[in-house]
Amino acid sequence: MMNVDVEIKRSGPAGTTAKLVLGVAALVGMFAAADTTFRDLWHVLFTQDRGDTITMLREIRLPREVAGMLVGAALAVSGSLMQGLTRNPLADPGLLGLTAGANCALALTVTMLPHTGYFGVMVACFIGAAGGTVIVLGLGAVKKGGLSPLRLVLAGSAISRFCMRCRTVLGLFSKYPKT
Structure with missing residues (x-):
């Protein structure tokens, strides 16, 4: 019998954070005024379907979620820069x-x-x-x-x-x- 060593790669803090953000974004995309399912989210990301729910998710919710994530990232970077520039954690x-x-x-x-x-x-x-x-x-x-x-x-x-x-x-x- 042959022994095979398999190295398991861990994603680290950045990978874990990215997975967490995407998971939360998927959940937020589901819980809104219109009823949506994981299947709808799957169709939005990986198919070209044109249903009403799919179009609403693709044209309205997805761009807003992406914009919210980008704005949050920009605010985090600017806050970090401000704290570093003033050497004040409460900047x-x-x-x-x-x-x-x-x-x-x-x-x-x-x-x-x-x-x-x-x-x-x-x-x-x-x-x-x-x-x-x-x-x-x-x-x-x-x-x-x-x-x-x-x-x-x-x-x-x-x-x-x-x-x-x-x-x-x-x-x-x-x-x-x-x-």
Whole structure:
């Protein structure tokens, strides 16, 4: 009789996480307003069927689940970068002026350009968040030693306060328009 050694490969943490995410996505895909089964999910992924349930899963639910997973991954990466940059395990977007910059840009856009559409407001908020972050990074790197976590957090706090005060002033003046 011959002895055969078989090496079992383990997937590791990344493989286990991927399997878990796909399993949860499959379960979430099943439990919604319309009744779906594992068979429907199988048809969505591996056949070209055109039934109503299959089309609904393929055209509506699947893209939303994939988008949700990608957004979650992007948020995880950005949070990890922020925590690493500030060396603070409790770091959040408010530390670097992102939230306040977006909020200030929102108030400015709604006050000065009240008929701006949804997309225009979103672009303004993105520009405000990016602008607040650039200012914080610039103020944090002004000194000779470059960026330090302490200077970064202090600059972020100062810019956040400034942007919030600007938003408050805009709110006060927009409530009582001059006639």
